[in-house]
Amino acid sequence: MHGNHQHAHCIEEAITTANRICDERGLRFTDLRRRVLELIWENHGSAKAYDLLENLGGDYSAKPPTVYRTLDFLQENGLVHKINSLNAYVGCSHPLKHKDCFFLICSACNEVEECCGSSVAEALRSMASEQNFRPDHTTLEIEGRCVDCLKASQ
Amino acid sequence: MHGNHQHAHCIEEAITTANRICDERGLRFTDLRRRVLELIWENHGSAKAYDLLENLGGDYSAKPPTVYRTLDFLQENGLVHKINSLNAYVGCSHPLKHKDCFFLICSACNEVEECCGSSVAEALRSMASEQNFRPDHTTLEIEGRCVDCLKASQ
DNA sequence: TCTATAATGTTATATTATTACATAACCGCA
DNA sequence: TGCGGTTATGTAATAATATAACATTATAGA
Numbered sequence A, B: 001m002h003g004n005h006q007h008a009h010c011i012e013e014a015i016t017t018a019n020r021i022c023d024e025r026g027l028r029f030t031d032l033r034r035r036v037l038e039l040i041w042e043n044h045g046s047a048k049a050y051d052l053l054e055n056l057g058g059d060y061s062a063k064p065p066t067v068y069r070t071l072d073f074l075q076e077n078g079l080v081h082k083i084n085s086l087n088a089y090v091g092c093s094h095p096l097k098h099k100d101c102f103f104l105i106c107s108a109c110n111e112v113e114e115c116c117g118s119s120v121a122e123a124l125r126s127m128a129s130e131q132n133f134r135p136d137h138t139t140l141e142i143e144g145r146c147v148d149c150l151k152a153s154q
Numbered sequence C: 001t002c003t004a005t006a007a008t009g010t011t012a013t014a015t016t017a018t019t020a021c022a023t024a025a026c027c028g029c030a
Numbered sequence D: 001t002g003c004g005g006t007t008a009t010g011t012a013a014t015a016a017t018a019t020a021a022c023a024t025t026a027t028a029g030a
Helices: A007-025 A031-040 A049-056 A064-076 A118-130 A147-152 B007-025 B031-040 B049-056 B064-076 B118-130 B147-152
Strands: A080-083 A088-091 A102-106 A112-115 A134-145 B080-083 B088-091 B102-106 B112-115 B134-145
Touching: A007 A031, A031 A049, A031 A064, A031 A088, A049 A064, A049 A088, A064 A080, A064 A088, A080 A102, A118 A134, A118 B118, A118 B134, A134 B118, B007 B031, B031 B049, B031 B064, B031 B088, B049 B064, B049 B088, B064 B080, B064 B088, B080 B102, B118 B134
Parallel strands: A102 A134, B102 B134
Antiparallel strands: A080 A088, A102 A112, A134 B134, B080 B088, B102 B112
16 A cells, blocks of 8 residues: 555545445435545545544534534445544445455554455354354454555564 | 352452552552452443543542543553443453453443454464564454343343 | 425534643652 | 652643534425
8 A cells, every 4th residue: 555556546436436326325425525535535544533624624614513424424334434443534445345344554654454354254253153142343453564664664 | 241140259359360460560559440440340341431430439539630540550451451442441351361352242231241362363363464464452342242132132 | 496304504512531740659778 | 767769649721532402504306
C-alpha cells in the first residue's frame, strides 16, 4: 500500500462502488455522504470523526450529528468500518464481500489493511461452535508493523 | 458462568492473585487498586470507568484520573483487560497466562468470557506471517449469545 | 402541487479520557 | 529517626468522542 500508487484511483473506485450499491438499494448517495466517504478515503489510514467534521467545512455547517449520522449510514451499508481500538473509521476495501473481515493496523505508518475470509474466520467459527456461542459480530484488530515499515527500519 | 456459583470466591481469588503478582514484581497493591479490582470483579460482566468512579465513593474522593490511572496500572500488570468495543473493563481470569486471549461477549446477559490460546491464536499467527506483518497487540472481541442465554430463549 | 419520508441542521448534553500540577505516602539510607 | 527521592493519589480543568431531541429542508412519488 506504501509508496507510489495512483491513490486518486482508490478514491474514485470507492465512490463509484458506493454509488452503485446505493442505487441498487434505492438509497441516496447524497453530496454529504459522498464527501465524507471521499475524506475517509483520502489515504489508507483511518479517519477520526472530528477530523472529518473539520474537513467538511465549506457548504457543510458540520456539527457532530452530521458526521456521525453519515458514518452510521456508511457503516450500515458496508462502505466503512469502525476501528474500535482507535475510535476511527476506514473505508471498506470490498463492500458486499466483507464478511468476517479483520484489520492489520500499522503503528508506524498508520495504514490499515482490511483482510477477509481465510483460515482465521474458520478458526473463529469452530471455536465459537465448540463453546456453543453464537457470534453476531466480531471485532478483530491487529496492531503491529506492516512489511514495508519493517523493511524500512532495517 | 451463569446461575449459582460462589462468586465471592472469584473475587477473593482475583485479589489474592493480584496481591501475589504485585509482591513478585515489587509493586504496591494499594487499597485503591484492590478496591477497583474488587469492583471490576463484582460480576462477570464488564465495568465502565465512570461506574467504578461512582462506586468507589467513601474514603476515595474519586475523580476521573484516579480511576483511569488505576485501570492503567491493572492493565499494565495483566490484571484487567479493556474491551474496546464496549469502552469497558473486565478482570483477567488468568493473569500471567493471558497471551493471545480473546473475549466472548454475551449481548443478552452481558457476561464476558475470556478465552486463550487454541487454534484461533495459531490461525492469527500464521495469517500474520503470510502477510509479513508483525503483530504487537490483538483486539479480538466477539459479541453474540452465550450458550446459557441461547438455551434460556428457547 | 401536495404530501409523506428521508436527510440534514441545530442546540444541548452525555460519555469517555487526558493534561498538568499539587499533595501525600512510602522506602531506602545516612 | 529524619532526610530526600520516588511512587501514588488528589484536584481542577479540559479534551475527545458520541448521542438525544427537536427544527428545517430536500426529495420522490401520488
